[in-house]
Amino acid sequence: MKHPMAKAASLVLALAPLASGALVAGTAGAASPHVTVTMQLITNTTGKLGGQPKITNSNWTVKKGETVTVRIINHDDGTAPLTGNYMKYVKVMGTKSGKELVSGKAVKTVSDINIAHTFTVPGLGFNMPIPAAPTGKTNVIIATFVAKKTGTFLWRCFAPCGSGSDGMAGAMSTMTWMEGHIKVVA
Numbered sequence: 001m002k003h004p005m006a007k008a009a010s011l012v013l014a015l016a017p018l019a020s021g022a023l024v025a026g027t028a029g030a031a032s033p034h035v036t037v038t039m040q041l042i043t044n045t046t047g048k049l050g051g052q053p054k055i056t057n058s059n060w061t062v063k064k065g066e067t068v069t070v071r072i073i074n075h076d077d078g079t080a081p082l083t084g085n086y087m088k089y090v091k092v093m094g095t096k097s098g099k100e101l102v103s104g105k106a107v108k109t110v111s112d113i114n115i116a117h118t119f120t121v122p123g124l125g126f127n128m129p130i131p132a133a134p135t136g137k138t139n140v141i142i143a144t145f146v147a148k149k150t151g152t153f154l155w156r157c158f159a160p161c162g163s164g165s166d167g168m169a170g171a172m173s174t175m176t177w178m179e180g181h182i183k184v185v186a
């Protein structure tokens with residue numbers, strides 16, 4: 001299926017050649033580089049894990065010290081409340097403002113019963129709880145951070161949104177579905 005963002009993405013990629021492999025919109029600030037990474041949280045998936053949720057554009061690269069805005073367009077109206085040690089991920093962590101925007105509203109936390117997924121990078125102390133979208137609609141979750149160290153960091157979702165008795169199999173244990181890598185380069 002043709003990605004609705006494809007046209008816009010190729011345009012901005014042409015403007016932001018530094019941020020390879022990502023849907024990145026560069027702004028031309030000379031002093032402080034700033035990129036935007038856009039991911040989509042989709043549920044109309046096919047194949048072996050068909051029907052399970054997936055975060056698109058799951059591997060991307062940014063530069064140490066640049067300001068990165070992560071923008072997640074969430075199409076998933078289902079919830080998967082956090083459990084056990086993962087309950088801490090109801091909180092927004094590691095963002096510049098200590099908050100994230102949920103469809104324009106700044107929040108520090110998302111109520112557990114409304115959580116659909118998380119976008120969590122433990123190695124960077126960064127966490128975005130993703131509330132379920134209104135039925136049949138999308139919500140957009142936006143947060144900004146600065147990567148302060150180089151390396152390759154695993155991100156993952158900590159909401160039990162996959163298959164199996166605990167919801168942690170299937171998409172939840174499959175790279176590029178509910179986990180991926182962020183590379184921070186010098």
Ligand SMILES: [Cu+2]
Pocket residue numbers: 053116117118157158159160161162178
């Ligand atoms: Cu998830």
